[in-house]
Amino acid sequence: MNRADFMVKYEEWLELVNKELDRLVVEKDTPEKDIYKAMRYSLMAGGKRLRPVLSLAVCDVFGGDMSDVIPFACAIEMIHTYSLIHDDLPSMDNDDYRRGRPTNHKVFGEGKAILAGDALLNYAFEIMLDNVLGSSKDSEFSSESYAKVLRKIKAMKIIANASGTSGMIGGQVVDLESEGKNIGADLLHYMHKNKTGALIKAPVLSSAVICGAEKDEYNNLEKYAENLGIAFQIKDDILDVEGSLETMGKNCHSDAAKMKSTFVTIYGLEKSKEMLNLVTGNAIKYIEEFGERGEFLKELALFLVNRNN
Amino acid sequence: MNRADFMVKYEEWLELVNKELDRLVVEKDTPEKDIYKAMRYSLMAGGKRLRPVLSLAVCDVFGGDMSDVIPFACAIEMIHTYSLIHDDLPSMDNDDYRRGRPTNHKVFGEGKAILAGDALLNYAFEIMLDNVLGSSKDSEFSSESYAKVLRKIKAMKIIANASGTSGMIGGQVVDLESEGKNIGADLLHYMHKNKTGALIKAPVLSSAVICGAEKDEYNNLEKYAENLGIAFQIKDDILDVEGSLETMGKNCHSDAAKMKSTFVTIYGLEKSKEMLNLVTGNAIKYIEEFGERGEFLKELALFLVNRNN
Numbered sequence: 001m002n003r004a005d006f007m008v009k010y011e012e013w014l015e016l017v018n019k020e021l022d023r024l025v026v027e028k029d030t031p032e033k034d035i036y037k038a039m040r041y042s043l044m045a046g047g048k049r050l051r052p053v054l055s056l057a058v059c060d061v062f063g064g065d066m067s068d069v070i071p072f073a074c075a076i077e078m079i080h081t082y083s084l085i086h087d088d089l090p091s092m093d094n095d096d097y098r099r100g101r102p103t104n105h106k107v108f109g110e111g112k113a114i115l116a117g118d119a120l121l122n123y124a125f126e127i128m129l130d131n132v133l134g135s136s137k138d139s140e141f142s143s144e145s146y147a148k149v150l151r152k153i154k155a156m157k158i159i160a161n162a163s164g165t166s167g168m169i170g171g172q173v174v175d176l177e178s179e180g181k182n183i184g185a186d187l188l189h190y191m192h193k194n195k196t197g198a199l200i201k202a203p204v205l206s207s208a209v210i211c212g213a214e215k216d217e218y219n220n221l222e223k224y225a226e227n228l229g230i231a232f233q234i235k236d237d238i239l240d241v242e243g244s245l246e247t248m249g250k251n252c253h254s255d256a257a258k259m260k261s262t263f264v265t266i267y268g269l270e271k272s273k274e275m276l277n278l279v280t281g282n283a284i285k286y287i288e289e290f291g292e293r294g295e296f297l298k299e300l301a302l303f304l305v306n307r308n309n
Numbered sequence: 310m311n312r313a314d315f316m317v318k319y320e321e322w323l324e325l326v327n328k329e330l331d332r333l334v335v336e337k338d339t340p341e342k343d344i345y346k347a348m349r350y351s352l353m354a355g356g357k358r359l360r361p362v363l364s365l366a367v368c369d370v371f372g373g374d375m376s377d378v379i380p381f382a383c384a385i386e387m388i389h390t391y392s393l394i395h396d397d398l399p400s401m402d403n404d405d406y407r408r409g410r411p412t413n414h415k416v417f418g419e420g421k422a423i424l425a426g427d428a429l430l431n432y433a434f435e436i437m438l439d440n441v442l443g444s445s446k447d448s449e450f451s452s453e454s455y456a457k458v459l460r461k462i463k464a465m466k467i468i469a470n471a472s473g474t475s476g477m478i479g480g481q482v483v484d485l486e487s488e489g490k491n492i493g494a495d496l497l498h499y500m501h502k503n504k505t506g507a508l509i510k511a512p513v514l515s516s517a518v519i520c521g522a523e524k525d526e527y528n529n530l531e532k533y534a535e536n537l538g539i540a541f542q543i544k545d546d547i548l549d550v551e552g553s554l555e556t557m558g559k560n561c562h563s564d565a566a567k568m569k570s571t572f573v574t575i576y577g578l579e580k581s582k583e584m585l586n587l588v589t590g591n592a593i594k595y596i597e598e599f600g601e602r603g604e605f606l607k608e609l610a611l612f613l614v615n616r617n618n
Binding site: 030031032034035036039082086089091092109110111112114115117118119121122123125126129130132133136146149150153154156157160161163164165169170171172173174176177187190191194 | 344348439459496
């Protein structure tokens with residue numbers, strides 16, 4: 001797969017996700033209508049849609065049914081978006097810009113931004129549950145339909161664990177506590193494994209489970225996703241040093257301003273770039289086990305190394 | 310059932326819930342350990358445990374298996390607790406006391422209080438999913454086990470809807486927007502139906518579904534819970550006027566201080582008390598359909614009218 005074919009595929013899946021998110025979270029003319037506006041403001045603000053695209057790409061590896069995976073892909077993007085809204089709050093990272101626009105609380109106020117985050121997390125589970133119930137309706141008591149329902153519940157559990165205290169929220173707590181402190185390399189890795197890594201693994205593994213991956217396939221995908229997650233974070237830290245508001249859509253050099261420990265502050269820029277290449281190479285090694293079926297995910301790893309936002 | 314027997318039963322179920330919550334959310338000696346402390350601080354702060362007791366009481370009506378219902382009961386209490394933590398934040402109700410102790414953000418700071426709330430909502434789904442997966446393990450492809458799994462997924466969906474934008478969060482948005490305004494009776498009812506009522510209906514209906522309630526039983530329980538929810542809120546508003554920090558464990562007269570519209574400000578104290586008796590009577594009417602099996606829930610409605618905190 002060449003870069004151009006990869007980009008076409010990526011755009012196609014990104015559009016599919018955007019269309020589905022647009023359909024799932026609609027504005028309503030009810031007394032609580034502002035919550036829908038606030039949810040949509042952040043959810044429909046663009047972004048790479050990396051996580052849901054990972055879900056769909058893994059489904060494609062197995063030749064699975066996209067309609068089984070899309071609700072889970074969208075749920076993960078909702079969870080990701082809620083985490084950004086809460087992270088940006090004054091009592092957390094206190095960021096004014098996100099994806100080139102004022103952050104949610106700058107537009108809707110802190111109270112509603114907190115509730116919009118809560119609502120997106122809650123809604124993620126609502127849509128996954130809707131899909132599971134839908135899967136049970138065709139043939140209520142066939143063992144095939146039962147197996148599919150169970151695979152989806154397992155996928156939901158993978159996602160819930162990834163977004164909880166042993167995943168994303170745990171990483172965010174460590175991040176919050178580390179601000180202004182010099183943390184060691186071990187804690188830095190621990191923090192990112194949870195804060196960013198968990199929600200990059202979740203789409204890969206939940207999709208693999210829904211599509212009925214074999215154990216060795218699951219393990220290779222897990223290793224791929226782990227390395228991809230680390231690469232993603234190292235690149236983020238590098239971009240915070242080398243990027244600008246113009247390319248990034250958010251304030252850069254903010255890590256330094258907040259005295260945050262990053263891969264760059266701990267390892268230096270050159271070593272961070274070496275590490276980035278190393279873990280990207282690892283990710284590629286594991287995805288090459290899938291041969292041609294893994295081409296898109298291989299290109300994706302290379303794409304993330306070379307991104308400038 | 311006399312009052313003494315009722316109290317014994319209530320205490321028994323309350324203890325069962327407390328023990329289970331204590332077991333489910335444990336402190337861990339990991340880098341994110343403060344999140345577990347913050348979650349436990351609010352979750353284990355006592356309280357009436359009304360919602361989980363309702364779950365268990367409905368299970369008892371059907372002679373159901375408590376172990377099937379307890380995780381859902383605990384999940385609802387976690388969701389209730391998260392909503393209190395977020396409601397108390399400076400950008401929401403800005404309350405300093407809750408259940409006789411400083412509010413979560415007063416102890417752990419705003420950032421961690423927000424994350425502790427997020428974590429409790431997330432964890433609620435994790436434990437329900439654990440239970441569903443557990444139910445599937447005994448006999449993977451029997452239609453009986455499939456039916457039970459589906460009932461539990463439906464219960465989870467009831468709970469997720471109740472805590473989302475069309476339930477609790479929606480009500481909280483209306484509450485946030487109404488502060489300092491004179492709202493009409495219609496909007497007041499709408500707000501409470503969602504903010505408080507939804508999460509009082511959820512334990513009743515989710516438990517009924519898990520225990521396989523018939524349609525007319527379900528409908529009667531729904532009407533019971535709706536009236537109970539309204540009664541609960543009217544009583545809350547009356548207590549805010551007539552109570553004290555000593556009996557309530559939180560600052561009273563706070564509605565007036567915040568210029569909040571309540572049943573008392575809209576209907577006056579006497580009319581509110583009349584309405585309280587009326588809706589309590591309605592709740593009792595619907596639960597009397599269950600005869601002796603409904604005795605506890607009938608006493609519970611009377612108990613809530615007479616409570617002083």
